[in-house]
Amino acid sequence: MIRVENIFKKFDDLEVLKDISVNFEVGRTNLIIGKSGAGKTVLLKILIGLIHPTSGKVFYDQTDFYALNKKETRELRMEVGMLFQGSALFDSLTVEENIRFPLDMFTKMTAKEKSDRVNYCLERVNLEGVNNRYPSEVSGGMQKRVGIARAIVMQPKYLFCDEPNSGLDPKTSILIDKLIQEITRENNITTIINTHDMNSVMEIGEKIVLLKDGILAWEGSSKEVLQSESGVIQDFIFASPFLQKLKDMAIK
């Protein structure tokens, strides 16, 4: 579980996050949603320590993340996997070398053990036979899956995904969403996804946190979204007439 307590973040005079407190639950896909500029990327970066909060605390289970020293932070980060919006695969390394990278850096596994682990992860994300290709030689959807494989190779306890569906077609987006949800359940990890993809919200939103202007505006699950009378969630989720019609049909 990841717990956020009274997070504030200011950039000069601009207050981006205002008193955010929320629990992200273990074994579930937790979604941070909100319009562009709502503060969701900043919150995600604060959760993983790429940006420090102005005040407030982040707890990984019982560990106060911002009270750790550098060495302890690095140790904790070995339990963290992250899928980046642009996949962030290293161009000069092959798919296999990308996935193996954390194993090379931090484990004493033999070459055979590493190779087995890489192949298992590739198999898990339904990608086989691409070990020796470079990231530029595979499609965007495949790159995302390689990114997921790299994120899970160290068997993380916490998985962060920044816009996992950006730039993907709807069908591939659903595959990626399902894959993340399955991996979360199988390994009982705390997964936090930053998205504004409405399919993801409805399909895998086991816990949804809606940010608006830096404030936690709504909390609930995808089931509760449909029933919610909250103007904020209506305004965001069912912004388009098409989705509004779908919602009306679902309620009927």
Add this chain to the structure above:
Amino acid sequence: MLLGQTMTGPIKRSAYYREIVRHMHDIGIGSLIIVALISLFIGAVTAVQFAYQLGGTLIPRYYIGYIVRDMTIIELAPTITCLVLAGKVGSNIASEIGGMRQKEHIDAMEIMGVNTASYLILPRIIAGLTMIPLLVFMAAFISIIGAFIASVPVGLFSADEYIKGLGMFYDPYNVFMMFVKSVVFAFIVITIPAYQGYFVKGGSIELGKASTAAVVFSNIFILLSDYFIAVVLTA
């Protein structure tokens, strides 16, 4: 601060070996042709111009060999080679690390728990400190050959005169000075661009600016340190 973080030892040394070898190849082998070409012409031009300046004077022709040797070893080989490397290697380092910053590769490594300053910069420093002095040594050697090739066949002076000059007043301390300069310049050529790339913010325009700044600052620091090393080592 960045340098302190860089010098914090690697978590796993074996992970650094491959990077060191890769950068040694990029810096050393990758710069061989340009360094050889420039050195050849520096030696050639130095010899031709000194032959011209000494023309009609009472100074013996074999002095040209002595002048070419010492100018090359003390000043031209380390300084010109490293100014060229600041452009070639320095801009490459700034744009490679800067590109990694922009494409979130550095963030990805940080989240994995990698000490990115150390992993990205330390292998480059080790590779640079190893390969650049070797390139400078090679540059000095090729310059001396370049002077011979450009002058002896066209009759500016004889081979015997040149070789006699090369052997005159030889002081090994000058070679020591060349290596001191090359080590200091190598450190500048690697660290300044690495700093510029590591802290780049924004898009491709900022990356271009960082790359340019890397080359400009490296050149300025090379020239400044050249002066201070000359003052200190010749005092």
